[in-house]
Amino acid sequence: MKAVTLNNITKTYNKGTVLAVDNLSFEVEKGELFGLIGPDGAGKSTIFRLLTTLLLADSGTATVDGLDIVKDFKTIRKKVGYMPGKFSLYQDLTVEENLNFFASIFGTTIHENYELIKDIYVQIEPFKTRRAGKLSGGMKQKLALSCALIHKPSVLFLDEPTTGVDTVSRKEFWQMLKRLKEQGITILVSTPYMDEANLCDRIALMQSGKILSIDTPANITKAYDGKLYAIRSSSMHKLLIELRNYEFTESCFAFGEYLHITFKKDHIDHTNALLSYLKHNGHTNLELKTIEPSIEDCFIQLLKQ
């Protein structure tokens, strides 16, 4: 039995005028850490809300833990853990009160499932008498995860859990997810950060309610079509404009301190010609190298197709 299945799910808002999820089908294995990667408005939150039975699809069917999301919504609500994107806990309750409250809502106690949240909760336990509104972003997120985990869900839905959280906390957070996965919990996580994609077992790259590609991160980068180069010079802005106008350029975009560039297929190696062309145009400190494509490069390529 799959942890999650979607069959031709379509969801629109505003009486059919806004298409959020477009005839989508995919499956998530049990015990998998599955990532939905895509920019804002790709339809990630809608999928989560459909699967957590908060929304009804226009057409199509879906199951969570083998249960139908429409017919068995009451049972699903007992079994899943959900951390909404805009989840902000009760600001005027303390850390402990928040956790206690959510534990009892799910018919359990902190004590009963303490093992499950221990790793996460020990980090915020020193602040347990502090009000949630006074916590830092990273701590809030840990508390929210603890609250979503307290009833030992079989499937955990985390909607953009790392948005608005600092880099260190984000790293810690993904380590926590790894450990939870080891305990056999299926985790669906959505994120707009492409660099987090590599931390998932499998990912679905999404755009405008559609899945562009769904596979392991390694397979997705392997499927990258063509050769990718990184280039930089002392005047990056000029370089970007010139490269975009260069006749053999297929795509060129800024990526950190480099520009990522691909060339049209019929010209296999013209790096030397390009370098001399750029030198002629007055660029200094030129550096050009072949690189392994990242998920983001794949995403951009998929968008163009």
Next chain:
Amino acid sequence: MKQLFIFVRKEFYHVFRDRKTLLMLFGLPIAQIVLFGFALTTEIKNAKIVVADYSKDIVSKQIIDKIDASRYFDIEKSLMSHDQIEAAFKEGKIKMAVIFPENFNKNLLHTNKAQIQVIADASDLNTAVTLTNYISSIIGDYQQQMVKNVVLPYRIVPEIRMLYNPQLKGEHTFIPGMMAMIMMLVCVMMTAISIVKEKELGTMEILLVSPFKPLMVILSKFVPYLIISLVNVTSILLLSWIFLHLPIKGSILLLYAVSLLFIITSLAIGLLISIVSQSQQSAMFGSLMATMLPTLLLSGFMFPIENMPLPLQIISNVVPSKWFYIIVKDIMIKGSGFGAIWKETLILVGMTVFLLIISLKKFKIRLE
């Protein structure tokens, strides 16, 4: 059951940790009592008047003494010319002038008829009418004393008794009205805001994706405001008893039972508002529109419904506070039992059941 207790406790945390709301919840009844009880009274005490006595005989003296002795009037100056009186009116110093013409007593004895001129400042209509009524009754009183021993051939004397409120105290009408208003405000607004707040915070999503039943969410939201409202009812009754000397003539138990019913009506309205509004502001605005205005204008507490145009009279029937106001007035002031108010109570029960059914049916177990 334990879940419900913990949820209710959480709601109380919200209430007690928000100082401003807390102050509003419990300060409101006190502020209202002070405002309506002392500042905004419709009764007129110690109105400043002048008396011009051109006759200076025994009868006019006695009448002036009687006026002076009443707690309604303060006689400013005893003698003024007509011009002076007019000037005093213009300056707004006096509310009324009472003028005895020359030969007042003589005329009374010889022609059996004498006139007193009463001039009132009608720029404030209500005050003018009330004051002239007071003065007429004082003069009427005196006249009755005078003719006690004389047998007149034809006399019709209206024996007026102001039932239930012989001293014509304003408190009798405003305490029941205020109870309706405060309960409406607290229950409707607080319930609506606290539910919409959960929507805004995103915690409602979690509550929905949990085994906790939506019905229990509603119930947990009701309990704290129900208790707070009962505390408010008690404080209103105590305050009005201690400071305004307003006794409760009927059964206190019945009064509380009806209040409980009305609180539930208000909670149901609050729930209904929370379902249709998406932000705390719109919930607040909706609550004010749905409670304050109808309660002030159409419950009969401020303006008598009998005097309204027919369409408004008909509309007033769907305002729950109108029925509650009638019931509380009957119990508190007339001392009526259940037998006298069962019709109004039944209407209120019907409204409550209707509102509860609608709002429970409309309560969304999903996000849309």
